[in-house]
Amino acid sequence: MKTRIDRREFIKFAGAAGAVAGITLSLPACAQTKNGGAAGAKVVVIGGGYGGTIAAKYIRMMDPSIDVTLVTGEKTFTSCPMSNWVLVNMHEFEWLTHSYDKLAANYGITVIPETATKIDPEGRKITLKSGNTLPYDRAILSPGIGFKxxxxxxxxxxxxxxxxxxxxxxxxxxxxxxxxxxxxxxxxxxxxxxxxxxxxxxxxxxxxxxxxxxxxxxxxxxxxxxxxxxxxxxxxxxxxxxxxxxxxxxxxxxxxxxxxxxxxxxxxxxxxxxxxxxxxxxxxxxxxxxxxxPQKAGAIAEATGLTDDTGWCPVDHKTWESKMQPNIHVVGDATIPGSLPKSGYAANSEAKVCAAAVVDLLNGREVGEPTWVNTCYSLLAPDYGISVAMVYRIDADGQLNSVEGAGGVSPKDGNSAAEAIYAESWYSNIVDDMFA
Ligand SMILES: Cc1cc2nc3c(=O)[nH]c(=O)nc-3n(C[C@H](O)[C@H](O)[C@H](O)COP(=O)(O)OP(=O)(O)OC[C@H]3O[C@@H](n4cnc5c(N)ncnc54)[C@H](O)[C@@H]3O)c2cc1C
Known part of the structure; x- marks a missing residue:
């Protein structure tokens, strides 16, 4: 199992993966666990995709005394990013599928390939399809989308x-x-x-x-x-x-x-x-x-009363804690993410900020001031890529907003062949961040 990393190292980690740029530290107590501290605290993450794997893994990297369970629904994950490439024979379907084995072996995460059917926010308890229940101090949901x-x-x-x-x-x-x-x-x-x-x-x-x-x-x-x-x-x-x-x-x-x-x-x-x-x-x-x-938040978010009348989950962007139910955090496509898009990269960035906040809250520390980043590559042909990149922070009005001048789209007559190479490299890096 990996050893504990401190917050300074975590920020380096997150920066290397291109997600969390800055977290300030301060320490007044506001312990949230039933047992009064982080050791042995239980976090259950629902959804083993772009947001959920990262939340689970980064909590364990930041504080291995926290017990993390990842409820994935399936034995393996199939990626939407790059599925358009597979559609037109650029890669085999297997390129999209990923195993959770290393999350269990390397990070001590308990992976349960079952569907969560119910959450009891008052009793802090999650029921699985098998009927088994999982207690939690904090739950994190990244269930993706549902369809209208x-x-x-x-x-x-x-x-x-x-x-x-x-x-x-x-x-x-x-x-x-x-x-x-x-x-x-x-x-x-x-x-x-x-x-x-x-x-x-x-x-x-x-x-x-x-x-x-x-x-x-x-x-x-x-x-x-x-x-x-x-x-x-x-x-x-x-x-x-x-x-x-x-x-x-x-x-x-x-x-x-x-x-x-x-x-x-x-x-x-x-x-x-x-x-x-x-x-x-x-x-x-x-x-x-x-x-x-047309889309909305994944079914479990709706069933738990985490959505508002838009069909998506309002959250406090500093912690990604639900505005509808305490002790439940939501990241990824299911949320109302301010100016961030509903992308895999954004879900990764949000999950890192959420993981850091959950670790802080469970340790009785005040949470830091996060920033986020997103890059989306698209292919127009196998050797023709384009991209958009942006950095985000909470602005003076308290809104999660893009930082002016911090990103942009690739130039019209830029190096589209190089962008296609970067796109494939992006995928390889982000799935390593999730599953390796
Ligand atoms: C064609 C296509 C191309 C894309 N390309 C890109 C791209 O190039 N770059 C990019 O950044 N983004 C891309 N995206 C967007 C990206 O797929 C999503 O933004 C990202 O997957 C969101 O992450 P998430 O964690 O919210 O959801 P997901 O990654 O979908 O993960 C949700 C997981 O939760 C599971 N789940 C749901 N409910 C439960 C439950 N009750 N119990 C247990 N498990 C549950 C689901 O089965 C799923 O495995 C693309 C999307 C599509 C459709």
């Missing part, structure tokens, strides 16, 4: 088996891949892009780009059409400029068509059997219909 089934008429869980969303990686990714492979040349691959806020703002446009790349090589008479609920999207200028260079965008032979919400792009109904997407004034016949529906 029925928000698009005709689109429910059953419809997703015909018209996959592939917005949670796994069988849905495989299904969409099979459909793309089976699509005839001359076919239409329609992506229904969701309204804000949603998981991975550039994701649908990266998917459109890579599918266009696949079609160009394999089925050149085909087309990708994005029917969008919105009028603008993340890194739009860079996507458009890349699409012009690579896919004849805005010409008669364009491989990609994007229909904005105000140009009748918003899909209100689908017929999953016939693969038809219906907008206010039109009907679009697809060969492959990829519906990414």
């Amino acid at each position: 089934w029925g928000a698009i008429e005709g689109y429910d869980e059953e419809a997703a088996e015909l018209c996959p969303h592939a917005w949670q990686a796994g069988p849905q990714t495989k299904l969409l891949h099979q459909q793309l492979e089976a699509m005839p040349d001359g076919g239409k691959f329609i992506i229904v892009a969701p309204p804000d806020p949603f998981r991975c703002p550039p994701g649908p446009y990266e998917r459109a780009s890579l599918v266009a790349h696949y079609l160009k090589a394999n089925k050149p008479k085909s087309k990708v059409i994005i029917l969008d609920a919105k009028d603008k999207f993340s890194k739009q200028e860079l996507f458009v400029s890349g699409w012009q260079k690579l896919y004849g965008y805005e010409t008669d032979n364009s491989l990609i068509e994007w229909v904005a919400g105000s140009s009748d792009g918003k899909v209100v109904e689908v017929d999953p059997q016939r693969k038809i997407a219906v907008t206010e004034f039109d009907e679009h016949q697809a060969d492959v219909l990829n519906v990414i529906p």
